[in-house]
Amino acid sequence: MTSRIAASLDIGTTKVFTVVAEVQSGGGLTVLGVGDQPCEGVERGMVVGLDATISAIHASVEQAEKMAGVGAKQVVAGISGEHVRSLNSSGVIGVARKDREITQADVDRVLEAARAVAIPGDRELLHVLPRDFTVDEQRGIGDPIGMTGVRLEAEVHMVTVQSTAMQNVLRAIDRAGVKVENLILQPLAAAEAVMTEDERGLGALLLDMGGGKTDLAVFERGAVRHTAAIGYGGRAVSHDLAIGLRTPLEEAERIKVRHGVALVSRAGDGAVPVPGVGGREGRSVPAREIAEIIEARVEEVLSLCRAEVERVVDPELLAGGIVLTGGASLLPHARELCERVFGLPTRLGQSEAVAGVSDLAFDPRLSVAIGLLRYAEAPDESRSGRGVFGRVSRPVKDWIRAAFS
């Protein structure tokens, strides 16, 4: 069995994660090194400060390479933000062969037809994800190759991103001296890392509550139905605490992580010492009061996510429930609050233990980076089939080339 070195880069609002891993040709990966560096250049998932982002990427990659003892020649990177738009489209073709057997070439052609949608000049097509094929009158076919028919129809989910937002991500990585192998929508990567095929098959929702945003991906019958990003995450919670408790932001962040819970009903009876601003005397605040501020904001963010999901599907139909991941999911009782807002069973999503970094394997902040690696892990020929990326077709390479030529 051969193996190769692969690397992923999750440029988040609070940190830049790099993971360098050894990927076996038969599947399976061993994490060799991890870089985790704070980043000040990203807001709500978008690069707003180029220099700060470049240095964070540089430091993160260097840290991971040092730990791995090997270089990361190229990375699979993630992209997200409120600029992400998704739409569903369809296309129809006549099957080419005389004997009416459907081939890969037919599938390529019908996907080409389905994606022939006018995309505004300021946007780029990131992914075209096949959802369903119809052969003649037979709907709901996952893989039509080898079947017989006259008419082949494909339904696809298309993801577009703002050109400038994408250029800024690519530029930051390039200037950090790193080559981009591919760019993947963050929630799709997270879903690959923490969701099971069964869940996606039944219909399920992936929620990645990060620092600056909450990403979501809705799956129906194993395929992507909807993707979006809501511009609030754990940072908004800390901001609310800073204002509500009249304490510096760093203190608010520390209090949240150390004493915060997402449900008032689960707050302890005690009080928490809160330092004042600008040398003012600190005070003691009941844990309950802190939980009230946290619960209100997290509930609001989850309600915005729910409204976004309801635009495309009745949440009750998502029999596979919700998988909640991202740093903000570490707030105790966030899972229960999510169940209450959506009325759906929710579990916490932590990427499967990956050989190599046992202490990091259950960090929900790692989900995107591990998911991106799973993409690098999938051999090219398997990408027309199962799983999240199995269904990612890739115009990607072309615009990476375009961006730098």
Ligand SMILES: Nc1ncnc2c1ncn2[C@@H]1O[C@H](COP(=O)(O)OP(=O)(O)OP(=O)(O)O)[C@@H](O)[C@H]1O
């Ligand atoms: N133990 C904890 N309890 C509560 N919140 C936590 C904990 N650890 C991290 N967080 C919060 O998680 C958030 C960061 O999560 P994550 O690393 O997933 O975000 P990111 O990927 O940098 O940002 P984004 O995905 O929004 O661009 C921060 O707001 C942080 O306060």
Ligand SMILES: [Mg+2]
């Ligand atoms: Mg993130």
